[in-house]
Amino acid sequence: MLTRRESFRGAAAVALCANAVSIVEAAAQSATGRSADSVAADETFWRSVRQAYRLDSRYIILNGGGNNPYPASVTDALHRFDQMASSAPRPHNYTLWGQVHNHRRRLARLMDCSPDELAITRNTTEGLNIVGWGLSLREGDEVLMADSEDQYASPIFAQRAKRHGILVRRVELPIEPTAKETVALFEQSMTNATKLIVASHLVDGLGYVLPIRELSDLAHDRGAQLLTDGALGFGHVPVSMKELNCDYYATSLHKWLSAPLGTGALFVKSDRLESLWPLYGTRRAADDIRKFEDIGTRSGPTLAAIGQAIDFYEHLGPDRKLARVRYLLSIVMTALENVEKVRVITEPDASKRAGLARISVSGFSGRALTSRLRDQYGLLTYGNWPGEIDGVYVSPNVFNTPREMKILTDAIKETAASSN
Numbered sequence: 001m002l003t004r005r006e007s008f009r010g011a012a013a014v015a016l017c018a019n020a021v022s023i024v025e026a027a028a029q030s031a032t033g034r035s036a037d038s039v040a041a042d043e044t045f046w047r048s049v050r051q052a053y054r055l056d057s058r059y060i061i062l063n064g065g066g067n068n069p070y071p072a073s074v075t076d077a078l079h080r081f082d083q084m085a086s087s088a089p090r091p092h093n094y095t096l097w098g099q100v101h102n103h104r105r106r107l108a109r110l111m112d113c114s115p116d117e118l119a120i121t122r123n124t125t126e127g128l129n130i131v132g133w134g135l136s137l138r139e140g141d142e143v144l145m146a147d148s149e150d151q152y153a154s155p156i157f158a159q160r161a162k163r164h165g166i167l168v169r170r171v172e173l174p175i176e177p178t179a180k181e182t183v184a185l186f187e188q189s190m191t192n193a194t195k196l197i198v199a200s201h202l203v204d205g206l207g208y209v210l211p212i213r214e215l216s217d218l219a220h221d222r223g224a225q226l227l228t229d230g231a232l233g234f235g236h237v238p239v240s241m242k243e244l245n246c247d248y249y250a251t252s253l254h255k256w257l258s259a260p261l262g263t264g265a266l267f268v269k270s271d272r273l274e275s276l277w278p279l280y281g282t283r284r285a286a287d288d289i290r291k292f293e294d295i296g297t298r299s300g301p302t303l304a305a306i307g308q309a310i311d312f313y314e315h316l317g318p319d320r321k322l323a324r325v326r327y328l329l330s331i332v333m334t335a336l337e338n339v340e341k342v343r344v345i346t347e348p349d350a351s352k353r354a355g356l357a358r359i360s361v362s363g364f365s366g367r368a369l370t371s372r373l374r375d376q377y378g379l380l381t382y383g384n385w386p387g388e389i390d391g392v393y394v395s396p397n398v399f400n401t402p403r404e405m406k407i408l409t410d411a412i413k414e415t416a417a418s419s420n
């Protein structure tokens with residue numbers, strides 16, 4: 001429980017902030033003409049970016065793959081829009097809600113797809129459910145997924161197995177699989193009954209980048225489809241739906257894009273649109289992507305403020321964001337290399353790596369390590385992965401600093417030294 005003094009300090013820390021978009025715009029202008037990799041280590045640039053956030057100064061936030069603080073421009077817009085909507089919900093909530101069509105076009109540009117292929121959902125889970133329940137699968141049809149899909153996609157298809165008699169088959173991926181191994185393992189597990197492959201873009205809690213393009217080619221060659229869980233990808237890894245060529249890509253905008261909580265997007269390839277059932281009854285035509293959005297009244301303020309998150313991401317620059325989180329992660333990897341009792345697992349191919357890694361310390365469960373890092377060092381990570389590499393999941397974001405990475409690695413070293 002926080003003392004009064006602590007909560008006052010936290011509140012004061014979040015109160016100070018100038019206009020976030022102007023800050024990031026000015027920083028981006030100062031970096032014009034420089035490569036993303038050279039900007040990645042420019043602390044003057046990133047100090048300005050950090051000022052665009054109102055962070056709780058009691059913590060070092062390292063769970064970018066979970067939920068992210070919003071840039072202040074998003075929070076301010078949310079407050080403004082909320083006041084507007086509540087002052088006269090009809091028309092204001094509906095006017096704000098209507099901005100979703102503009103955001104759809106902008107998000108489609110970022111995802112390299114047509115706006116007619118992009119539904120604005122509430123989160124990844126909803127997108128996975130739309131596809132999971134909307135596909136016309138029959139008794140005996142098979143769905144193939146890696147064991148790492150356990151938490152999110154798996155329960156959907158497990159229910160369909162109970163209700164509709166489909167079969168769910170698991171592909172056991174090694175902890176550090178190569179792209180070639182991954183594709184080979186899926187290929188060996190496919191049968192004539194396989195109708196769908198489910199694969200995460202970035203493996204939950206590990207940061208592995210799965211070979212989505214190769215898996216979609218495999219699925220299509222065998223008459224199946226590919227559903228990608230992109231919760232941890234879009235918003236910090238630049239994506240192209242055309243290049244990935246998956247049939248469905250479900251993501252959350254409230255994760256890496258830092259849009260308001262309760263926002264997500266689902267890509268449905270145009271030639272799959274008509275045959276995919278919406279979860280809710282709708283009067284829209286079968287080939288209208290908005291059929292997936294008819295869920296009753298939605299929050300106009302929440303949807304409208306997606307625009308400020310897109311502004312921030314575009315001004316900052318997707319390549320710069322990825323280069324920065326990779327750079328921060330590389331500091332962690334170097335500092336923890338060869339430290340006894342410590343293991344760091346992330347995408348081994350540095351050219352594909354994103355901003356996610358798992359760190360384990362022998363003798364500590366992920367839960368125990370999460371609590372220790374939070375309570376003793378103010379480090380916010382997440383960890384609950386019982387198994388061979390139970391550890392914490394660390395994902396730095398653009399507001400983090402090399403100094404914070406050092407606090408993390410020193411804390412991990414001290415923890416390892418304390419373990420017997």
Ligand SMILES: Cc1ncc(COP(=O)(O)O)c(C=O)c1O
Binds near residue numbers: 125205252
């Ligand atoms: C890989 C993966 N898929 C899906 C989700 C669910 O995201 P949401 O709660 O935004 O639907 C998460 C959340 O952390 C995730 O890590």
